[in-house]
Amino acid sequence: MADFLAGLINAVWWQDYAAPLLAIVIYCLLITVPILLSVAYLTLAERKVIGWMQYRKGPNVVGPFGLLQPLADGLKLFLKETIIPSGSNRALFVIAPALTFILALIAWAVIPFGEGMVLADINVGILYLFAISSLGVYGIVIAGWASNSKYAFLGALRSAAQMVSYEVSMGLVIVTVLIFTNSLNLSDIVRYQQENMWFVIPLLPMFVVFYISILAETNRAPFDLPEAEAELVSGYNVEYSSMTFALFFLGEYANMILMSGMATTLFLGGWLPPFDIAPLNMIPGPIWFALKTALMLFGFLWVRATFPRYRYDQLMRLGWKVFLPFTLLCVFLYAGIAVYGGFLAG
């Protein structure tokens, strides 16, 4: 028996294929489960924070301080009936929410949570993130088209135009960061900030542009035109119910967390403590990463409680006529500073 087990463990297929596969599955679970928990509690945090900002209490009935509210919401959505409209394109109608949700999760593979704590430490990490976030528009467009509904379609078209517009300035902001780090690897970007300083200080204007762009990219207020309740009912997801709706909802919030994580990695020094001194650098990296991401997320909620919604033409004007020329100018400016100031790495 022992021989058999030893033979099994030493077998080629186990060492070469099964063991790495098992390890990857465990890593994936270690990343996904906390993210899904954060998504659940982000929805509660949103309602609580906006409640406090408006002199209300927010959800406080289910569990102590309303802490069980996300569970109750999830259970409610899970138990409802999934309705597929008769005029819809059935296959695409079901694929769209799943796509949104999957894309929001697979991007986490390259985010470094700490020194060496990353699932896939690939050379082109930042491009991978950018590629995945640019795919997010498909879930929404397909949902809008497959629903066969005017409101859903209009919401989807708005969203597609909006996401494509703001991706351009986001890309240029990322380029300014890359000019200094000379690497597309996210861990290298954080290490560069460890040796020098967090990018939020020298690249503050770029950070502001990036933050506003990720608000638009995740369809959040004040750029939540795709789901403008007043005019489009609720935009692209108007025909969705039950779990299909829940997947959109989860995907949207997971995307918010992802984008905040991306901003943290690029500008706020990822897993690094603010100062490399005794009590601060004893706290492990993932906790710093989570704290900074939470700070970014609080900004999302704060903005939503504060600003009115943009008009659509103003949104397009901001993206194409303000951010694009500004970021383009900054790319040249920072490239000049990097070359003549001797800041180029490597």
Added chain:
Amino acid sequence: MIQTLVFYMFAIITIACGFMVITARNPVHSVLFLILAFFNAAGLFLLQGAEFISMILVIVYVGAVAVLFLFVVMMLDVNLNEMRRGFVKYLPIGLAVGAVLLVELFTIFTAWVVEPAVISVNAATATPAASEVHNTEALGNLIYTHYVYLFMGSGMVLLLAMVGAIVLTLRSRDGVKKQRIMDQIARPASEEVELVKVSSGGGI
């Protein structure tokens, strides 16, 4: 072994998607299959170790170009019977174009010679480790030092195409009311806003 399996998976899906693009009845489905084909082609690039090109393919083609395709195709009101009517009439022209393309492809591939120096570099098939020279860096060195004029030239061509498209579609109309943001910001608050103290129950 895994790499071979993955290669065949990507290759088969790419070809199947290409086939579905031209046979799907619904044009939106065609575009979606095209997107899937792009995606699998990116996977093939990744297997060859061309990680940068693979990601750029996804960002540019899938993330931007195909979105615009989808945008346009979804808005079209296509009548399928109308489209199928001229099929026999246009078949000879279509076949002729296809034949010319096939012959051209054959001549290219039979006359293709790969530089021996390149073959030796190409030996590694998997994605290189993070410590080795990245192919992003290699491409950057190549494009911005040896091929900088060609690169600038292609940029100019794209710029011209963009200017051309804007010139063709731009029309100035009279009587359109436009929001002038600078004018709005430049207005002095003293002229536009009046602070009034209202006694309770009094009104203005």
